[in-house]
Amino acid sequence: MEHQRYLLRWLGAGLCALLLTGCVGRVIPPEPHSLTEPVDIYLLDHGRHASLVLPREEGGVVRYSYGEWRWYVEGRRHLPAGAAAMLWPTAAGLGRGVYPEIDSPGQFHRLAPEGLTDIYPLQAEAVRVIALRRRLDRHFERADGEPVPSDEFGLEFVPHPRGYSAAHQSNLVVARWLRALDVEVEGSSWLSNWRVTMP
Incomplete structure (x- = not known):
């Protein structure tokens, strides 16, 4: 029990330090003139986590999100579960929502019931968008x-092969997806x- 309290205090101190440093992810999309076939993509900020919306070739959009399995899928939101997820790798899930009838940001409130901050x-x-979408969809095909x-x-969730941890959490994974699309973070x-900075 004393060991657990020590870990929780350590986690709290670490999170406070992060808050005090005012961490910002600066997003820089590719130069417009460098794109031969540009398509619209959307980074969604839900307050504490982010997701990515990509277009579908058949019309509409698909939304992807990554998160800790117990927290996002099972709804276990108590402190010990949250601390465990930050201190060592735990089971993770990849979420996907397909929305063939949604094609504009004005409708995105319909695909994000947890709410939208930005x-x-x-x-x-x-x-690049097609390649990323196919890579993420393979997790669902192989589940x-x-x-x-x-x-x-x-969303619908399937297990993700890489565990969730402080070094591999939801927002960091979305940042990696953006980098796969040649978007600097x-x-x-x-x-x-x-913070989005136009090139």
């Missing part, structure tokens, strides 16, 4: 069992504190 419209090369639906987030996106 919507950041960006552009990326179509071939054992059916995806687990979450009404709270409007500078600074720290740990706290879902985003």
Whole structure:
């Protein structure tokens, strides 16, 4: 018990330090003239976590989010579970929501029932968007069992092969997805504190 209290105090001190440093993830999309086939993508800020919306070739959009399995999927939001997720790798999930009828940011409140703090419209090369979407979709194709639906987030979740930890949490994963689309992310996106700078 004393060991657990020590870990929780350490975690609290670490999170306070992050808050005091005012971590900001500075997002810089590629130069417009460098894109041969630009498509619109959207970084969604939900306050404490982020998700990414990509266009579908068939029309509409698909939304992806990454998170700690117990926290996001099972709804176990007590302090020990949150501390465990930050201190060592725990089970993670990849969330996906497909919305063929949604095609504009004005409708995004329908795909994010947990709420929206900000919507950041960006552009990326179509071939990169298709490659990222296919890579993420492969997790669903290879999953054992059916995806687990979450009404709270409007997504279906499957297990993700890489565990959730302080070094691999939801916002950092979204930042990696953005980098795969040739979008630069500078600074720290740990706290879902985003600033978009046009090139």
